[in-house]
Amino acid sequence: MNDVIIIGGGIIGAFIAHELSHYKLKITLLEKDNDVANETTMANSAIIHTGYDPKDGTLKAKLNPIGHDLYKQICKDLDVPYKEIGAYVVAFDDNDIKTLEELKTRAINRNIIYEELYPDTFLKQEPNLNPEIKKVLSFPTTAIIDPMQTCVALIENAIVNGLKVFLNQEVKAIEPIQEGYKIKTQDKEYQTKYIINCAGINSSKIAKMIGDNSFDIIFRKGEYYVLDKKASYLTKHIIYPCPSTMGKGVLIVPTVHGNTLLGPTAFDVDDSLDTSTTLNGLEEVKTKVQKLIKDIPFNLTIRTFAGLRAKGSIDDFIIYENENHPHFINVAGIDSPGIASAPAIAKYVIDNFFNELQPKENFIKTRKGYYNFDSLDDETKAQLIKENPKFGHIICRCEKISEQEIIDCIHRPLVPKTIKAIKKRIRPGMGRCQGGFCAPLVIKILARELSINPKDICYDSINSNILKQESKGDDHVE
Amino acid sequence: MLNKDLIIIGGGSGGLCAAISAKKQGINDILILEQDQEAGGILNQCIHNGFGLHTFKEELTGPAFAQRLKDEAKQLNIPIWLNTNVTKVTKDKIVTCINDNGLWQIKAKAIIFTVGCYERSLGAIMTPGTRPSGIYTAGQAQKYLNQDGYLVGKDIFILGSGDIGLIMARRMVLEGAKVHGVAEIMPYSNGLKRNIVQCLNDYDIPLYLSHTVSKIIGKDKLEAIEISPVDKNLKIIPNSAKRFKVDTLLLSVGLIPENSLIQDLNIPLDKKTKGPIVDENLQFYDGMFAAGNGLHVHDLVDYVANEATQAGINAYHYLNNNLSKGKLHKIINKDNIGYCLPQQFHEDAKPFKLSFRVTKPISKAKIQFYDNDNLIKEIIKLNLFPAEMITININDDILNKINNDLSIKVVEINA
Structure with a gap:
């Protein structure tokens, strides 16, 4: 019998597993894909927002600034990249400037460092910015990470501290039993006292398995371009337009590895597997980023991709213990600022839904990163x-x-x-x-x-073999 | 730090030819740095024949062509460091490289860059759809098949009619796969005519001109692709897609010279060729020469061999302080010229070969040379194709009349 089973090996599942691995618990993580970090964690903007954006009174507003402040140390412990490059939110007209005022008020209330910049200063910092930009609200502590590496590092470290991970385990049914729950995957059964549902875009599907229909997940597609490292001259900062109801808009984001991301779009789709790029989506990104920086070298594009973010039907993170099913905890609707909030979400889950946990005396805190x-x-x-x-x-x-x-x-x-x-x-x-x-x-x-x-050897899923057959009888690969 | 008279970066056909000619000229202290486990470059995986008609006056396979060069380099005692990756070159010609023996810094008197090229990938062409397995560049599939011995799929579609794509169409058929078609976004093929005939027509593989892949379908594995016709501006015409159920999409959508080492030096590249900007000596910076597919993408290995051989000779003259110098004249591409090499030449230049590509097929044309606006020479040429490089000797009859920049035009003659 497990103490806790975490469903979903994205960055939220990884942070929760990592946090729980500090305690004397038997923990298992089930991932439906052939690797962790394989959906939203793999296809997002990789930004650690400071927390000025969420509306007052939301869980997002509470957890985002805490999460942001926890990252630096976690990334240091796990030896993964964390770069505080700062962000510029840009305003073109009076309406935008009004929005910047709202963001500024929130920043003040939440103790977030900000700076107001005008063309004479921000054009010196970022000479490629559109000269029509009137004003910039700068958030110098906004950071970028590598979400895939971070997710893997958290899970590697949690495994060292006792976590069990099973890949290719898609949860098909959940059944309450005397001491907790029985989870059935396509070919195995697991028993556990606690379930933490971190299944991202599939989290409402998991909740429904115990009859919880209280939330739905909207699959919000975001399409991106990745530019070659040669385009890194474009900007040192993350460049945002003013935020709207559809999110933070189409951004220009340097990555920790020196590439530049352009995107995302925000388009709701019906299919949880629809990670296809579209002509319209890519065209939209092109048009919008060219408002921020006029000369973008699209000929340096090395890849385009799309990801789905799991937008909750309730306009906030959806984190609660099911009323009828104790110890069944949903952690759902973690869209932006999900990655930034993730470390705080993990602590929030443990503080609110677990009692009297016994810390491990021999917890191994650090991990050696890749050589680079x-x-x-x-x-x-x-x-x-x-x-x-x-x-x-x-x-x-x-x-x-x-x-x-x-x-x-x-x-x-x-x-x-x-x-x-x-x-x-x-x-x-x-x-x-x-x-x-x-x-x-x-x-x-x-x-x-x-x-x-x-x-x-597969490309990704267990069916995606690359070499289909030998051309001549024998195995020719050394 | 080690010292060498001449370092050659890249041991493919270009690097080997450059080294052989430099040695024959009289440079003794040469070192070739090759990142692969054997010299010969991409020829090693090109097992079809048709190589060497110009260089060796016979038809060889790629590996056989490479072997002749390797044998000659060995006979001439030219050292090659294999599995050696060059990480940095400085303007004072210090080359840093690594291999399993360590990290090396070598000071060279001259360097020839014969670095080759890489294939454009799916990301670079921004095709809509998912990103499943089953999509490979044609060269990658060729390596799996010809060197490693594996077939990557049974139902194939090919995007782009570059030569590697055409060669792979035939190759996959011979290995038992079905090739459903080749789509080419341009209204004409980008491959050599002989490859269209011998690789597609002979095997009844349809070529869809003015078509491109408009959608990729499949979550984990490629399940299907759609192709659509494109309009004059190469934009997809909506609602006209044709679907093919395939497990493999091969891309033959262009080759790009690999010049990150030169870019790291902050030396600008030619926007069209994506290679360095060279003079008539193939020199792009004091004592640095470029040749082969790293300079611009060639049609035939024979042309690479010629160019690299010339680079070796030029490096010798450089070391003996015997290269043309002085004021540089630019060569300006005018009507219907895609790109032109060299991009500039010295006022005291000796006669040299000028190579260029046209931007569209032209059946009959006047090639005109101007000193600024003054027409100084005109040549008539037939059957010009973008896929086929045109080479013209620039002799004293032109050189003696140039006072400013040399402009070149291709003027279409209507039949």
Whole structure:
């Protein structure tokens, strides 16, 4: 019998699992996909907002600033990137300036650092901004992270501290039993005292399994462009238009790895699997970002993608324990500022729905991050190659990722088994050539390190094999 | 720090030819840096024949062509460091590279960049739809098939009619896959005529001109694609999609010279070729030369071989302080010229070869050379295609008349 089962291995499930792993509990995380961080966590703007945006009185307003303030230390402990690059909210006219006033009032009330800037100053900082911009509200403590790496790091660290993770476990039914619940997946059964539903876009589906119809999830699609690192001259800050009812609008966001994200759109769709980009969506992003910065080098686009955010039918985070089913906790409707609030959401869940937890004496707090070989100085690189020649063997030419980094990434508590899982963690295939050169090499390394046939290496889901059949009888891959 | 007279970055066909010619000229202290586990570059996976008609006067496969160059380099005792990735080059020609023996800094007197190119990917062409498995660049599928021995799919569609796509269409058919078609957004193919005939027509594979892939369908695995016709502005014409149930989409939508090392030097690239801006000596910065597909994308390996051979000779003259110098004349692309190489030349230039591509097929044309607005020479050429590079000798009859910049025009002659 588990004490807690967490349904969903996105960043919310990861933070909650990580927080619970501090205590003497038997915890399991079930993920329906072939890797964690595979839906909304994989396709978002990756911003740690400071918390000026949510309306007063909401859970979002309460948790976002707390979450923001917790990140720096967590990212340090887990050795994942966190960059406080600051954000500019820009105003074009009097209406916008009025909105900036509202944001400013909230910032003051919530003790959030801000600065009002006018063209003479902000154009010096960001010379590419549209000169028609009248005023900027700057939030210098707004940060960016790598949500996939952060999610994986939290889960890796939680596993070291006792968490069990099962991939490819899609919850099909939940049944109350004497001491808690029985969870049925497509091929297994689990028993648990507590359930925490962090299933993101599928969270209302999970709640309905015990007859809870009190909320629905709206699938809000966001489409993005990713620009090559060569476009990083565009902006040092995150650039937002003034927010509207459909969210924070279409943004220009530098990523922690030096790329630039443009997006997202906000378009509600009916299908929870509809992560397709559209002509109209991509056109909309193009039009809108060109209002913020006029000359955007779209020829440096290396990828376009779409993600779904799980917008709750109630206009706030939906976090509660089911009235009729004690210890069944829904953590749903976590749309923006979901990532920024996530560490605070985890603490909120534990403070409100768990009693008398016993902390582990031997909790391991820190985790060693990936090497990020390319970012090291020549002396350190030389030293590492001396210790292990595989650091000197570059696999991904665009992102300069060495064989040893891939090997290190594979042999971790949560073993990545797919091309995409490796890509999400240490980025081979995230560069200009999008895996054209390195994917065949990554397949060989994965097959060798995991002792499996190259034909069984998948791109992502368990059916997405890349090599369909040998062309000539024998297995030709070393 | 090590010292070398000449470092060649990239040991594909270009790098090998440059090294061989430099050595024959008399440069002794040469080092080739190659990132792959063997020299020869992309030729190693091009197992079809048709290589070497110009260079060796016979039809060879890619690996056979590469082997001849490797053998010759070995005979000439030219050292090649394999599995070696160049991480940095500085303007004073210090090359930093890593391999499993360590991190190396080598000071060179001259450098030839024969760095090759990479394939444009799906991201770069912004096709709407999901991002499932089953979508590969043609070259990637070629590597899986010809080097690793695996087929990536059984029902194939190909986007783009570049040569690798055409070659792979035939190759996949020969391995038992069904190739449902090739879509080309332009009203003409971007591949060589012989490849259209030998790889598509001979196997009854339909070529959809003025069509592009308008949708990608499938959550985890590719399930289908849709193609649509495009209008004159290359915009998709709505409500006209045709669906193909395929498990694989191969992309042959262009090659881009790989020039991140040169960009890191803050040396500007030509917006059209995406390679460095060179003079008639193929030099883009003092003592730095470029050749092959890293300079611009070539039609045939024979042309790469010629260009790289010339780069090797030029590097020798550079080391002997014997290259043309002085004021630079720009070469300006006018009507119907896609791009032109070199982009500039010295006032005391010796006769050199000028290569250019046209922007559209033209059956009969006058190629005109101007010194500013003064017409100084005119040549008539037949059957010009964007996919086929045109080379013209710039001799003293032109050079002696140039006082300003040299402009080139292709004027269509209506039949």
